[in-house]
Amino acid sequence: MTPKITIDGQIVPFEPGETVLDVASRLGHAIPSLCHEPRLKPTGACRMCLVEVQGQRRLQPSCAWKAEDGAVVTTRNDRIDTHRRTLLSMYVADHALDADGLPVDQGGTGNRLRTHVKDLGTGPALEPLTAVRRDRDDSNPYVHFDPASCVVCGACVRYCDEVEAVSAISLIDRGRRTTIGTADQQGLLDSSCELCGGCIAVCPTGAMTEKPALGVPRDPEPTRTTCNFCGVGCQVDIHVRDGRISRVTSPPPGTTVNDGNLCVKGRFAMEFVHHPERLTSPMIRVDGELVPTTWDVALQTAARGLLGVKQRHGADALGFVSSSRCTGEENYLMQKLARAAFGTNNCHQCAAT
Amino acid sequence: MKKANADRSAIMEALEHAGGNRPGVARAVGDQTGIPEADVHGVATFYTLLAKPDVQVRVCQGLSCQLEGAARLLEDARLSGARVEAVSCLGQCDRAPAALDEHLEPVLTAPRGGVLPADPSLPIDLGGPDTSAYSALARAMAMGPDAVIAAIRESGLQGRGGAGFPAHVKWSGVRAGEGPRHLVVNADEGEPGTFKDREVMLRRPHKLLEGIAIAAHTVGADTAWIYIRGEFQPCRRALERALVEAKLDLDVRFVDGHGAYICGEETALLEAMEGRRGMPRLKPPFPTVQGLFGRPTLIHNVETLACVPSIVERGGAWFAGLGRGEPGTKLYCISGHVQRPGVYELPLGVTLDELVEVAGGYVGTPKAFSPGGASSGFLPMAHRDVPLAFKPLAALGSMLGSAGVVVLDDTVDMADAARWGQVFFEDETCGQCAPCRIGCSLQRRAVEDYRAHRDPAHLANVEAVHHEMDEGSICGLGMTASMPLLSAMRHFPEDFA
Numbered sequence A: 001m002t003p004k005i006t007i008d009g010q011i012v013p014f015e016p017g018e019t020v021l022d023v024a025s026r027l028g029h030a031i032p033s034l035c036h037e038p039r040l041k042p043t044g045a046c047r048m049c050l051v052e053v054q055g056q057r058r059l060q061p062s063c064a065w066k067a068e069d070g071a072v073v074t075t076r077n078d079r080i081d082t083h084r085r086t087l088l089s090m091y092v093a094d095h096a097l098d099a100d101g102l103p104v105d106q107g108g109t110g111n112r113l114r115t116h117v118k119d120l121g122t123g124p125a126l127e128p129l130t131a132v133r134r135d136r137d138d139s140n141p142y143v144h145f146d147p148a149s150c151v152v153c154g155a156c157v158r159y160c161d162e163v164e165a166v167s168a169i170s171l172i173d174r175g176r177r178t179t180i181g182t183a184d185q186q187g188l189l190d191s192s193c194e195l196c197g198g199c200i201a202v203c204p205t206g207a208m209t210e211k212p213a214l215g216v217p218r219d220p221e222p223t224r225t226t227c228n229f230c231g232v233g234c235q236v237d238i239h240v241r242d243g244r245i246s247r248v249t250s251p252p253p254g255t256t257v258n259d260g261n262l263c264v265k266g267r268f269a270m271e272f273v274h275h276p277e278r279l280t281s282p283m284i285r286v287d288g289e290l291v292p293t294t295w296d297v298a299l300q301t302a303a304r305g306l307l308g309v310k311q312r313h314g315a316d317a318l319g320f321v322s323s324s325r326c327t328g329e330e331n332y333l334m335q336k337l338a339r340a341a342f343g344t345n346n347c348h349q350c351a352a353t
Numbered sequence B: 001m002k003k004a005n006a007d008r009s010a011i012m013e014a015l016e017h018a019g020g021n022r023p024g025v026a027r028a029v030g031d032q033t034g035i036p037e038a039d040v041h042g043v044a045t046f047y048t049l050l051a052k053p054d055v056q057v058r059v060c061q062g063l064s065c066q067l068e069g070a071a072r073l074l075e076d077a078r079l080s081g082a083r084v085e086a087v088s089c090l091g092q093c094d095r096a097p098a099a100l101d102e103h104l105e106p107v108l109t110a111p112r113g114g115v116l117p118a119d120p121s122l123p124i125d126l127g128g129p130d131t132s133a134y135s136a137l138a139r140a141m142a143m144g145p146d147a148v149i150a151a152i153r154e155s156g157l158q159g160r161g162g163a164g165f166p167a168h169v170k171w172s173g174v175r176a177g178e179g180p181r182h183l184v185v186n187a188d189e190g191e192p193g194t195f196k197d198r199e200v201m202l203r204r205p206h207k208l209l210e211g212i213a214i215a216a217h218t219v220g221a222d223t224a225w226i227y228i229r230g231e232f233q234p235c236r237r238a239l240e241r242a243l244v245e246a247k248l249d250l251d252v253r254f255v256d257g258h259g260a261y262i263c264g265e266e267t268a269l270l271e272a273m274e275g276r277r278g279m280p281r282l283k284p285p286f287p288t289v290q291g292l293f294g295r296p297t298l299i300h301n302v303e304t305l306a307c308v309p310s311i312v313e314r315g316g317a318w319f320a321g322l323g324r325g326e327p328g329t330k331l332y333c334i335s336g337h338v339q340r341p342g343v344y345e346l347p348l349g350v351t352l353d354e355l356v357e358v359a360g361g362y363v364g365t366p367k368a369f370s371p372g373g374a375s376s377g378f379l380p381m382a383h384r385d386v387p388l389a390f391k392p393l394a395a396l397g398s399m400l401g402s403a404g405v406v407v408l409d410d411t412v413d414m415a416d417a418a419r420w421g422q423v424f425f426e427d428e429t430c431g432q433c434a435p436c437r438i439g440c441s442l443q444r445r446a447v448e449d450y451r452a453h454r455d456p457a458h459l460a461n462v463e464a465v466h467h468e469m470d471e472g473s474i475c476g477l478g479m480t481a482s483m484p485l486l487s488a489m490r491h492f493p494e495d496f497a
């Protein structure tokens, strides 16, 4: 028999291993969360997602509490509302605020704390606390961190360890001073960081943000395309603002081959698109000078040159190297060109070794 | 990610060896152990004894020391030009005000507090001779595990670390789990006002080791680990000496604490032992099921284990009959405004007046007392006749906790007393979960703002914040961290008008 759990009066089957939050989300019962991230082991640290489990005196974190056969769970009542609103008041007292007194939105992934405050409201009005967390001088070009808008949920640290297997960052200091840092607070460039930006992607508050896009709002309708830096085929969402690419994000985890992940190139290396020195038409050398031309002329020129070498020195004087940015199909065509059209086995792809 | 086979638990000692959190140490220890350098830095900055190397004097700012001029001692030490750090309760409340030198040895002039004279009818009998006969261990071996657990059940022994959980339930649970199993002794005594485990280790190390050996043998634990407060060097030496004499057929290992009150919480303690930041785990799973290195683990307070040999020797019914209302005797710590601070073994359930009589009487006119450490808050003298036991104190919204009783006379402003408690919790919260991390700061600010302006408006949200800290925190620290302020406001409204 499939195990069943009762959530807010509804009896639903579940897969063993699912958490209460998983099942409730499937039902469409929104449970607010901050530290929850489906790719990472739950820590239950942010306390946003607490629910009532029958038989348990204390509220329990639905992100970590496994669904059990016959369990009865309530995700919303007066007790839970009071808890959520007071907790939100406390978060707000410890967070960078905008002119409206709401948790700041730095662009990036947005700020779920801000959304929760808007959706659920707050409890007592608490004076803001003075910030005491250590900041870090960091000249890395891509990852910005603002301790004042961090809720210390640790998702970035867990991502860097569990998914990226890099562990460049850690929770540092203790108590009220707890924040995210590196060994001796060196810059990310001096650490093992690969600048993958995954910490940005999992950050619920935008405390970690793309440095080049700091403060730039998200594109509500980004363009889905395939990253062209390598043959893996990661899906990317290109955010455009005023006709220029502002940031690149990954589609949500579980929806595409890259499962929410990107590498430094896919996420950050898009400056070339708008670069003034970018080549926008084929070029050939005329009397030693590069001049723009058409594809027809360029291809004919290349073919003439290659055939000339073959005639003078034989086919094995030629070598063909394709780029790791090519797809499998393109690589196939490249070796076909080398073997069938020119008659040499001298072909290679730069990612083949 | 750590390198394959890297031993995370090795980083504590490596950090200690390298002199704590100095520039470059995280990388060096990371290279040496295979643990990522950022993780090493995260650990090094969590523990106060590692985070701040080169401190020459550590001056206690706990409640009992505050009553005896800890603030002045701190000021004087600072003026002397030494590198000084204000620290949480050092477990020397009986000879307040306390301080430690750079080698973590106590620099105290007053002698240790009193204990009762030798009395063989007491289970622990701090004043008695510490014999190494290990006759109770021999008896336990002869009885077999089932009979030993039955005796523990009959004795009604409740954990002496603060929660009062029935010991036999944990023993049965661990024994039922699959081996290898561990026994962990919680000797991280850090609750302000508490110094009983210190006296057990100094005076009756064999008694404790015998309790450890019986427990390990009964539940089938291969290794016994003693996690001992880093500030308790003399205790560690006493235990090490006794261990050599005892010649036990058991692997007993010591692990030093490095300055973090939260590591007294059993799952934070396990994290520390495994070389991580001492942040409590979510429960369930409980340590009896998944404890040290994921194995079934029996964790007990020092005093709990020290009760075991007498129970085995004289029977559970005998032990149960020693208490009043609740089973057994209890090591009560008493300090503050009394004549002879000390650790007195009395029937569980004596009243404050009875305890203070043993301690030579009150000094001055008593106004308030804290029955069981900072987490228990304060009670007015109107409750001087409540039995100092688990249930009666819980019924008053307080707790017996670690039975670190502190008496405050009528010269004390309860707003001051509340502030000392809130400073303690803000310093010692692990910072993992928001209700406690932010709540501790809010409560401390509330009482400090009130003291500065004497305006009760600053206290308007104390109740609401406490409610959420209790409701939303992961561990017991956050749940009770408002108690000093909340109880003082409740019972001494005149000091907060």
Ligand SMILES: Cc1cc2nc3c(=O)[nH]c(=O)nc-3n(C[C@H](O)[C@H](O)[C@H](O)COP(=O)(O)O)c2cc1C
Residues within 6 Å of the ligand: B158, B159, B160, B161, B162, B163, B164, B165, B167, B186, B187, B188, B189, B190, B191, B261, B262, B263, B264, B265, B266, B267, B299, B300, B301, B302, B304, B305, B475, B476, B477
């Ligand atoms: C914040 C906090 C601090 C604690 N500190 C101690 C301590 O210093 N010593 C101790 O034995 N137990 C302490 N405990 C209780 C332990 O978590 C645990 O319950 C105890 O060690 C179990 O042993 P027992 O059953 O013998 O009491 C603490 C608990 C909390 C929540």
Ligand code: SF4
Residues within 6 Å of the ligand: A143, A156, A159, A160, A164, A166, A167, A168, A169, A188, A192, A193, A194, A195, A196, A197, A198, A199, A200
């Ligand atoms: S950018 Fe990637 S590697 Fe660098 S800290 Fe963030 S998650 Fe870790």
Ligand code: SF4
Residues within 6 Å of the ligand: A149, A150, A151, A152, A153, A154, A155, A156, A157, A180, A199, A202, A203, A204, A205, A206, A207, A208
């Ligand atoms: S930076 Fe973001 S992901 Fe990391 S701990 Fe802070 S809020 Fe969480």
Ligand code: SF4
Residues within 6 Å of the ligand: B262, B279, B280, B428, B429, B430, B431, B432, B433, B434, B436, B437, B473, B474, B475, B476, B477, B478, B479
């Ligand atoms: S309640 Fe406090 S001490 Fe306990 S886990 Fe949360 S932050 Fe840490």
Ligand code: FES
Residues within 6 Å of the ligand: A032, A033, A034, A035, A036, A043, A044, A045, A046, A047, A048, A049, A050, A061, A062, A063, A064
């Ligand atoms: S989402 Fe469950 S505790 Fe943070």
